Amino acid sequence: MSTNTSPDTRTSGRSPDGDPPVAGASQPRLHQHGPEIQPFRTMRQLPLALSFETRAQSVQLLNRILADSQILHSHYKKYHWLMRGPTFYQLHLLTDKHAAEQATLVDELAERIQSLGGVSVGDPRHAAEITELPRPPDGAQAVPSMLSQLLEDHEIIIGVLRDAIQKTEQNGDSGTNDLLTGTVLRCHEMQVWFLAEHLVETPLVKEE
Secondary structure, three states: OOOOOOHHHHHOOOOOOOOOOOHHHOOOOOOOOOOOOOOOOOOOOOOOOOOHHHHHHHHHHHHEEEEEEHHHHHHHHHHHHHHOOOOOHHHHHHHHHHHHHHHHHHHHHHHHHHOOOOOOOOOOHHHHHHHOOOOOOOOOOHHHHHHHHHHHHHHHHHHHHHHHHHHHHHHHHHHHHHHHHHHHHHHHHHHHHHHHHHHHOOOOOOOO
């Protein structure tokens, strides 16, 4: 009969030296760091019946719009949090709604880039290096200034969009052109309308 009094690791859940047991095949392989497998601004070859040059130009245009869209989304969330005044409730909800719509556009733009064989801008610090949108003050602004900043952001992006729409049409990239025209541009135009109406000075109760 054995006189071994050491705990049975099968029932105690601990190894003989007191360390927790190894989980075996279900243990995640942590702290893995390797080289990039596709650097930014490089293209993979995909059977899309589009030339390398066409796909590369579309990816470049899309990444600029993607970077701007990520920054615009962050501006909307900033103003959503910092909104104030008598129209707080309406604008708090509106800016959050617009932020959610921009988040959807970010995903669609990034997936289009990937489907063309490119690499999407993913890190917000990278997006900040590419965007042309001006950085607002770090603190809170008056409500009209917040809305004006958003409208200026939209106008910059819409200008880039119209140029990209023209170029993708000329290049025959119908998929990118359709996304930019039917989804991205229309969303920006609608958001501009909703924001601009909040800057109209109009009597609420009695006609002057």
